[in-house]
Amino acid sequence: MDQKSNLDKVTAAGLLVAMGIIYGDIGTSPLYVMKAIVGDRPITEDIVLGGVSCVFWTLTLITTIKYVILILKADNNGEGGTLALFALVRRHAKWLTVPTMIGGAALLADGIIAPPISVSSAIEGLEILYPDIQTIPIVITILTILFVVQIFGTKVVGYAFGPIMAVWFSMLAILGVSMIVQYPMVLKALNPYYAFNLLANYPGGFYLLGAVFLCTTGAEALYSDLGHCGRGNIRISWIYVKTCLILNYFGQAAWLMLHEGQMLGDKKPFFQLMPEWFILPGIAIATMATIIASQAMISGSFSLISAAIRLNFWPKVKIHYPSNERGQLYIPSVNVLLYLGCIAVVLYFRRSENMEAAYGLAITVTMLMDTILMSYFLYTHRSKKRFVFTFLTIFLLIEFAFLFANLEKFPHGGWVSLLICIALGSVMYIWLKASEIKLRLTEFEKLDKYLESLKELSKDITVPKYTTHLIFMSNASRESEIESKIIYSIFQKRPKRADVYWFVHVDTTDEPNTLEYKVKHCAQDDVYKITFRLGFRQPHKIHLYFRHVLEEMVRNAQVDIRSRYESLNKHNVIGDFRFVVLKKFLASENDLPFWENVVMKSYFFVKQFTMSEETWFGLDSSAVKVEHVPLVIRPVENVPLKEIPWDE
Numbered sequence: 222m223d224q225k226s227n228l229d230k231v232t233a234a235g236l237l238v239a240m241g242i243i244y245g246d247i248g249t250s251p252l253y254v255m256k257a258i259v260g261d262r263p264i265t266e267d268i269v270l271g272g273v274s275c276v277f278w279t280l281t282l283i284t285t286i287k288y289v290i291l292i293l294k295a296d297n298n299g300e301g302g303t304l305a306l307f308a309l310v311r312r313h314a315k316w317l318t319v320p321t322m323i324g325g326a327a328l329l330a331d332g333i334i335a336p337p338i339s340v341s342s343a344i345e346g347l348e349i350l351y352p353d354i355q356t357i358p359i360v361i362t363i364l365t366i367l368f369v370v371q372i373f374g375t376k377v378v379g380y381a382f383g384p385i386m387a388v389w390f391s392m393l394a395i396l397g398v399s400m401i402v403q404y405p406m407v408l409k410a411l412n413p414y415y416a417f418n419l420l421a422n423y424p425g426g427f428y429l430l431g432a433v434f435l436c437t438t439g440a441e442a443l444y445s446d447l448g449h450c451g452r453g454n455i456r457i458s459w460i461y462v463k464t465c466l467i468l469n470y471f472g473q474a475a476w477l478m479l480h481e482g483q484m485l486g487d488k489k490p491f492f493q494l495m496p497e498w499f500i501l502p503g504i505a506i507a508t509m510a511t512i513i514a515s516q517a518m519i520s521g522s523f524s525l526i527s528a529a530i531r532l533n534f535w536p537k538v539k540i541h542y543p544s545n546e547r548g549q550l551y552i553p554s555v556n557v558l559l560y561l562g563c564i565a566v567v568l569y570f571r572r573s574e575n576m577e578a579a580y581g582l583a584i585t586v587t588m589l590m591d592t593i594l595m596s597y598f599l600y601t602h603r604s605k606k607r608f609v610f611t612f613l614t615i616f617l618l619i620e621f622a623f624l625f626a627n628l629e630k631f632p633h634g635g636w637v638s639l640l641i642c643i644a645l646g647s648v649m650y651i652w653l654k655a656s657e658i659k660l661r662l663t664e665f666e667k668l669d670k671y672l673e674s675l676k677e678l679s680k681d682i683t684v685p686k687y688t689t690h691l692i693f694m695s696n697a698s699r700e701s702e703i704e705s706k707i708i709y710s711i712f713q714k715r716p717k718r719a720d721v722y723w724f725v726h727v728d729t730t731d732e733p734n735t736l737e738y739k740v741k742h743c744a745q746d747d748v749y750k751i752t753f754r755l756g757f758r759q760p761h762k763i764h765l766y767f768r769h770v771l772e773e774m775v776r777n778a779q780v781d782i783r784s785r786y787e788s789l790n791k792h793n794v795i796g797d798f799r800f801v802v803l804k805k806f807l808a809s810e811n812d813l814p815f816w817e818n819v820v821m822k823s824y825f826f827v828k829q830f831t832m833s834e835e836t837w838f839g840l841d842s843s844a845v846k847v848e849h850v851p852l853v854i855r856p857v858e859n860v861p862l863k864e865i866p867w868d869e
Contacts (some may be wrong), residue, residue: 226688235454240390241382243446243455243521244462245514246335246439248386251393251466252342252507255430255473255490258602263484264477270410270424271419273474275433277467278416283588284440287616289459292444292591293452293599297528301447302521303587306527306594311532313601315651317594318653322534324590325525328441330583330638332522333562335517340364343511343571346504349492360567361413363512368560371519371551382513389510390465396494397472400648404475430626434581436470439514441587445521469494477489519559526555531729533656534649540760562641570634579634582627583642585620592616614621627706634744648827655824658817664705665697667722671708672744675722678711679747684718688799690782691719692767695726700741700750706803719799721780725751727761734759740771746781800845 258272297305308323340363343357363515365626401407408414417427447491473490495503529535529548541551570576596613598608623730627635693707711717735756753766774780 223301229453230368230451231453231457235451236458237383237387239383239446239450239454240307240386240462240515241513243442243450243517244390244439244458245382245510246339246385246517247437248393248439248462248466249339249342249507249511249514250436250438250492252471252489252511254432254436255470255477256430256485256836257435258476258792259485259490260432261484262736264481266478266481267419267423268426268429269474269481270407270415271423272429272433273407274410274413274416275419275430276436276470277411278413279433279437280466281708282438282619283616284443285459285463287592287595287704288440288443289456291612292595293447293455295449295595296452299448299451300524300528302445302524302528303441303591303594304525304532304592305535306444306598308515308528308532310594310597310601314597317597320590320593322646322653323642324587324594324647325529325534326642326649327583327586327590327638328445328525329522329645330641331438331580331587332518333559333641334566334579334583334638335518336364336367336559336563337393337566337570338573338576339514340367341567341576343391343508345573345788346492357567357571359544361564364515364560364563366565367512368517368519368556368563370840371523371556382516385506385509386513389506390462393469394465397468397470400472400475400494401468404478407471407475407478410474411798426652427622428626428629430623431581434585434623436466436626438581438584439517440589441584442517442521444591445524446522454789497546507702515563519556522555522559523550523552526552529649534653536652536827549652565602566637569637575634579630579637582624582630582635583638585627585662586642587626589617589620589624592620617668647823651820651823654820658821664697665699665702666705666708668701668743668748668750671703672748674712676744676747678716678718679720679722681692681718684716687717687719688797689720690798691717691721692723692798692800694723694763694800694802695724695750697724697726698728698752700752703750704803710801710803717801721746721782722748723767724748725763725767726750727751727763728752728754730754730756737765740770740779749780770797802845 254276255272262268290305293301295301295306295309297308303321303324307317310317335637337360340360341356344359344363347354347356359478419429423429443459447455449648469491472494476490476493477485477629491507492500492503496791526535526538527540530537530540538552538554566576566579570579592613599609600611631639691711693710695703695707697703707724711722735754736759737754739752739754741750741752751767751770753763755761770778771782775782
């Protein structure tokens, strides 16, 4: 209950952070949506009222009803996003991993495209005043600064950007109202008939949904950043944000109706709402707001990767928690990946209008996957079947319509979104598939079967002592089991005599802040197994945690950690410790099917660029022994080797 109340808690600081973090993308869409809808067509009532009606109902159905009202309920211990939703339903259907990987990869792809188009559209606004200005160097400089800022955490970013976005949304509302009062008849577009008329009767009207969809491209960020801002802060702030957006869209529609029959040309309806004296400060505010727009996707990508790691969809990479605020995190490798991708997009497309073709397609796919996962969540949580069917049907129809409309952009740059999505999705698939193969073929032994042998080895003075306390990192989740590779390492590879054997296993829980452990006394003063249960936000400082456990056990007289050497024991000298980490490699004696061979080789190729096991577990490198053990997935069978007689 405390966690739920904290998630629904509304504070002034939380509202400010939410304003700065999650609404940049969806909040800057008035800059280009109405311009994209009208395009190079004559301004007519059908296209203007139909277009703004589509915008209103898209924001209402997808952003408000689907995400803000419904999907925000599906939090995974306070965390949101596609993978958090998957974590809630994965026990019920294995096939849900497919839409999850597709949705996660598509969201990451959009995170690479959103910052360049947002920043470029802002900086290109300077061309109104300075026609010959070179925008690309400025865009790259701003993106570089923006990604450097991530090091300090999104709390810092939120507090810095929040006031600016509050000014931005207030400006949207004021400009919109100032034009609506001049043509109040535009409000009749609230009637969904005008949207239907545009899509059904206007020539090529259906494909205008590709432009309409740009008004809601940031909706998924509201859910992805649930852990950053909290459900209460998002829902309350969205009331204000949506009101400002709708007023501005209808204000632009009113201006367009006052110029019915004309061609829009190079004019942007958004800037036409401004009085002449306000154009320069208006451009400045718009520039700052569109720079902030990229923040929603960046922070959402961090949350996504954090969830992907604990669900085994992504390689283990270093995660920093720059502040004590809930959900605040920074992932250096993802920051670099997004930065390099953004720079490549800027250099390839060069202009924001060229990026529009690639923009929106990926996020449409993400929304479709969210609809599938949410439907299954509602089904497994005993919602009425009629409600589940209605939810699934309505949003699949709407989002498939947007998807088909966006596919028209594919030859003009939409393929870039798909290419990025495939690349990121391939990493997710390879990591998950390889982990399944390894887990399926890992052999476990009953630990009790080797207790007597371990005690005998510990007392066998004919074997040189390896260390006083020997600690193996184990993947065996059951307390009674241990990997056969560990037994092999102790008894056969090189007999490792120790006074005390420790086997340490780490469970990552779905709770964010769990910090627990339990100890199984397998053989008093000889063999112990420790299981740490760590929340997904807790760093894996196993060396520190292990020391803490030993101190507790010594305090309770459960273990003697003094050296067993007589000369040292009488002086109460603590024995030495040695951690052993088994690092697997693909054995050469494998007869793999073609596809499994590709997956495993790709897995080990990617793994060499990721964090080492000893670093991931937070072990002291001076006390760690890394052993390379072969991963024999399928030994070669029926070797055609024939003995021949020896000729004397």
